[in-house]
Amino acid sequence: MINKLIDKIQKTGAPIVVGLDPMMKFVPDHIKKAAFEEKGETLDGAAEAIWLFNKEIIDKTYDLIPAVKPQIAMYEQFGIPGLAAFQKTVDYCKQKGLVVIGDIKRGDIGSTSAAYAAAHLGKVQVGSNLCAGFDEDFATVNPYLGTDGVQPFIDVCKEEKKGLFILVKTSNPSSGEFQDRLIDGKPLYEHVGEKVAAWGEQLMGDKGYSYIGAVVGATYPEQGKVLRKVMPKSFILVPGYGAQGASGKDLIHFFDDNRLGAIVNSSRGIIAAYQNEKYSQYGAFHFADASRQAVIDMITDIDQAFANAGK
Amino acid sequence: MINKLIDKIQKTGAPIVVGLDPMMKFVPDHIKKAAFEEKGETLDGAAEAIWLFNKEIIDKTYDLIPAVKPQIAMYEQFGIPGLAAFQKTVDYCKQKGLVVIGDIKRGDIGSTSAAYAAAHLGKVQVGSNLCAGFDEDFATVNPYLGTDGVQPFIDVCKEEKKGLFILVKTSNPSSGEFQDRLIDGKPLYEHVGEKVAAWGEQLMGDKGYSYIGAVVGATYPEQGKVLRKVMPKSFILVPGYGAQGASGKDLIHFFDDNRLGAIVNSSRGIIAAYQNEKYSQYGAFHFADASRQAVIDMITDIDQAFANAGK
Numbered sequence: 367m368i369n370k371l372i373d374k375i376q377k378t379g380a381p382i383v384v385g386l387d388p389m390m391k392f393v394p395d396h397i398k399k400a401a402f403e404e405k406g407e408t409l410d411g412a413a414e415a416i417w418l419f420n421k422e423i424i425d426k427t428y429d430l431i432p433a434v435k436p437q438i439a440m441y442e443q444f445g446i447p448g449l450a451a452f453q454k455t456v457d458y459c460k461q462k463g464l465v466v467i468g469d470i471k472r473g474d475i476g477s478t479s480a481a482y483a484a485a486h487l488g489k490v491q492v493g494s495n496l497c498a499g500f501d502e503d504f505a506t507v508n509p510y511l512g513t514d515g516v517q518p519f520i521d522v523c524k525e526e527k528k529g530l531f532i533l534v535k536t537s538n539p540s541s542g543e544f545q546d547r548l549i550d551g552k553p554l555y556e557h558v559g560e561k562v563a564a565w566g567e568q569l570m571g572d573k574g575y576s577y578i579g580a581v582v583g584a585t586y587p588e589q590g591k592v593l594r595k596v597m598p599k600s601f602i603l604v605p606g607y608g609a610q611g612a613s614g615k616d617l618i619h620f621f622d623d624n625r626l627g628a629i630v631n632s633s634r635g636i637i638a639a640y641q642n643e644k645y646s647q648y649g650a651f652h653f654a655d656a657s658r659q660a661v662i663d664m665i666t667d668i669d670q671a672f673a674n675a676g677k
Numbered sequence: 678m679i680n681k682l683i684d685k686i687q688k689t690g691a692p693i694v695v696g697l698d699p700m701m702k703f704v705p706d707h708i709k710k711a712a713f714e715e716k717g718e719t720l721d722g723a724a725e726a727i728w729l730f731n732k733e734i735i736d737k738t739y740d741l742i743p744a745v746k747p748q749i750a751m752y753e754q755f756g757i758p759g760l761a762a763f764q765k766t767v768d769y770c771k772q773k774g775l776v777v778i779g780d781i782k783r784g785d786i787g788s789t790s791a792a793y794a795a796a797h798l799g800k801v802q803v804g805s806n807l808c809a810g811f812d813e814d815f816a817t818v819n820p821y822l823g824t825d826g827v828q829p830f831i832d833v834c835k836e837e838k839k840g841l842f843i844l845v846k847t848s849n850p851s852s853g854e855f856q857d858r859l860i861d862g863k864p865l866y867e868h869v870g871e872k873v874a875a876w877g878e879q880l881m882g883d884k885g886y887s888y889i890g891a892v893v894g895a896t897y898p899e900q901g902k903v904l905r906k907v908m909p910k911s912f913i914l915v916p917g918y919g920a921q922g923a924s925g926k927d928l929i930h931f932f933d934d935n936r937l938g939a940i941v942n943s944s945r946g947i948i949a950a951y952q953n954e955k956y957s958q959y960g961a962f963h964f965a966d967a968s969r970q971a972v973i974d975m976i977t978d979i980d981q982a983f984a985n986a987g988k
Contacts, residue, residue, distance in 0.1 A: 387789075390802065398804070407804030439785060439792035443801050445810030446764060450757050471785055473819065474750060475849035475916075478698075481750035490754050491701065493709070493718030499756030508784065510821040510844060512851030533821060538786035540823030544869065547860040554855065554865070561854070605786075 367503045367529045368571035368579070368601060371465045372626060374432030380665045381625060383467060383603070384427060384657075385633025386455060387437040388416040392638040394650035397422075413447035416440070419653075420455050423637055424462060426654035430661050433465035435603075435631050456502055467603065468502030471533065473515050480518035488522040504529040506581060506603070509558050516565060520578060524569055529577040529601075534559045534593060537583025537606030555582075555589065559596040566600050575601045575627065582620065584612030584630065591619035594627065602628040607664070608635025614671030625672055636660045678814045678840045679882035679890070679912060682776045683937060685743030691976045692936060694778060694914070695738060695968075696944025697766060698748040699727040703949040705961035708733075724758035727751070730964075731766050734948055735773060737965035741972050744776035746914075746942055767813055778914065779813030782844065784826050791829035799833040815840040817892060817914070820869050827876060831889060835880055840888040840912075843876070845869045845904060848894025848917030866893075866900065870907040877911050886912045886938065893931065895923030895941065902930035905938065913939040918975070919946025925982030936983055947971045 401415035441452035566576030584606035639660035648656035712726035752763035877887030895917035950971035959967035
C-alpha cells in the first residue's frame with residue numbers, strides 16, 4: 367500500500383491528504399435540511415448529512431489527490447449510524463481509487479491490538495468465512511503501550527500489504543507535555559521515532575520507504591527535521607497544516623530531496639473552505655468547489671515551498 | 678458516577694469488574710450454531726453470537742458485581758454489527774444496574790477528543806435534539822497527547838457526572854518500553870500519574886475519590902504501590918488479574934485501608950472460565966454458571982489477600 371501511495375503522490379504531484387473530519391458546523395444548511403427531512407434530527411439524520419457532505423467533496427477532489435484521511439471520532443460521535451457513514455465513506459473513496467488512511471489512533475495490549483488490527487486493516491474468521499470490518503488501507507496507531515501493542519498491527523500489515531502511521535510527535539499544543547520530556551538526553555518522541563524506524567525495517571516497500579510510517583505535526587518543523595533523519599525510511603503523515611497554523615515553508619524538512627517521504631494533511635482548511643473568507647465567493651451551495659480550489663491552492667503552496675528550498 | 682461505583686463496590690463487597698471481551702474462541706459451539714443458523718457465518722452472525730454469550734454471563738453474574746468493562750476492540754473487529762452488539766451490551770448492563778466502563782483507550786488532539794468524549798460519555802447536538810451515541814459510564818483514555826487531549830473528556834465528565842480511567846502503567850509485557858523510561862529521575866508513568874492526580878482535582882466525588890481515575894496493571898504490583906501514593910485520590914482500574922498472571926496478593930497495595938481505591942478487572946478468567954480445567958465440570962452448556970463460580974472465587978481470593986494483609 368505504501369507503493370500505491372507513493373505512486374499516486376507522484377502521479378498527482380500532490381503530497382497531500384484531505385482529512386474527511388465532518389463536524390456538523392461544517393455541513394451547509396441545505397444538506398442538513400435534506401438529511402433531516404429524510405431521517406429526522408437524529409443520529410441517522412446526522413450520519414446522512416455527513417455522508418452527503420463527504421460525497422460531494424470526494425467527487426470534486428478525488429482526481430487531484432492521492433489519499434483521504436477520515437477521522438473516525440467525527441463519525442463515532444454519531445453512534446452506529448455515524449460509523450456506518452464512516453464505512454460508506456471508506457468504501458466510496460476506495461472505489462474512487464483513493465488511498466484511505468483511517469485516523470483511528472488505536473493501541474492496546476497485544477490481543478486487543480490484534481482485534482483492532484483485524485477491525486481496520488484485516489479480516490476476522492466467522493465460522494468458515496473471513497469477513498472484513500472496516501478495511502482501510504492505512505491506520506494511525508498510538509505507541510504508548512510499546513512493541514507488543516504495535517506488533518499485531520504490523521503482523522496484519524504484512525499479511526494484507528497495508529500500512530501504519532504511528533504517533534511520534536503530535537500537532538497539538540500540549541504534545542510536548544510527555545513527548546518532549548528528555549530521556550537519556552533525548553526527547554521521548556525521538557525514542558519513539560527510533561522504535562518506528564526499527565519496526566519499519568520488518569516491512570519495506572519497493573521505493574525505499576517502509577509500510578510503517580509515523581505521525582509528526584507540521585506545527586513542529588524543527589522536530590520534523592530531526593525525525594526525518596531518525597526515521598529515514600518512514601513515510602511521515604503530517605497533520606497541522608492550515609487551520610492548525612502551519613504553512614508550506616514549515617513542511618520542507620519533512621520531505622526528502624525527491625519531494626517524497628511525507629504526506630501533508632489538511633482537514634477543515636479543505637472541507638470547510640467555503641466558510642473561509644478567502645473562498646466565500648463560492649457560497650454554501652458550491653462548498654465542494656471551494657474545497658477543490660483549496661486543494662489546488664494547497665498544492666501550489668507546497669510546490670512554491672519546494673521551489674524556494676530548491677527541492 | 679464514581680459515587681455510584683464506590684457504593685456498589687461496598688454493597689457487593691466485590692472490588693471487581695468483569696471484562697466483557699468476547700473473542701469467538703470463548704463462545705460455546707451451541708451459541709455459535711444458533712447465531713449462525715439465524716444470521717449466517719457473517720459479521721451479523723458473529724455479533725449475534727457474542728451478544729447471546731454476553732447476555733447469559735451478565736444474567737448469571739450481575740447480582741455479584743458492581744461493574745463490567747466491555748473492551749470495544751472485541752466488538753469493533755466485527756464491524757458495524759459488532760459495534761451494535763457493543764451498544765446492546767452497554768445498554769443491557771445499565772438496565773441491570775451495573776456501572777459500565779467502556780474500555781476504548783481513545784485520545785487525540787482537542788477537537789477530536791471532544792468528539793470521542795461526546796461519542797462515549799456525552800451527547801451530540803443534531804438540529805434541535807441532543808442525541809447520545811454509546812453512553813457508557815466511564816471510559817479509558819490514552820494520555821500520550823497530553824492535557825489538551827484529555828481535558829475534553831474531563832469537560833464532558835463534569836457535565837454528565839461520568840468518569841475516566843487514564844492509562845498510566847499498562848499491564849502488558851512491553852509497557853515499560855516507554856512508560857518506565859526515566860525522566861528527571863522518575864519513570865514516565867509517575868509523571869503521567871502526577872498529571873492524573875492534578876487533572877482529578879477538578880472533579881472530586883463525595884467519598885474522597887475523583888471522577889478521574891487511572892489504569893495500572895496488576896502485573897506491576899511494585900509500581901502500583903508507588904502510584905497509589907502519587908495519586909491518592911484516583912481510583913485505580915487494575916487489569917491483568919488471572920489470565921495475565923497476577924493474583925490476589927499482587928493487588929493489596931492498589932487499595933486503601935478501607936478496601937477502596939481500586940477495582941480489579943478479570944476478562945477471560947471469568948467469561949471463559951468453562952474452558953479452564955478448574956471449572957470443566959460445568960461444560961459448555963453451563964458456561965455462565967462457570968463464570969458465576971469464577972466471580973465468587975475471585976472475590977474470595979481478594980478477600981483472603983485483604984485478610985492476610987490485615988486490611
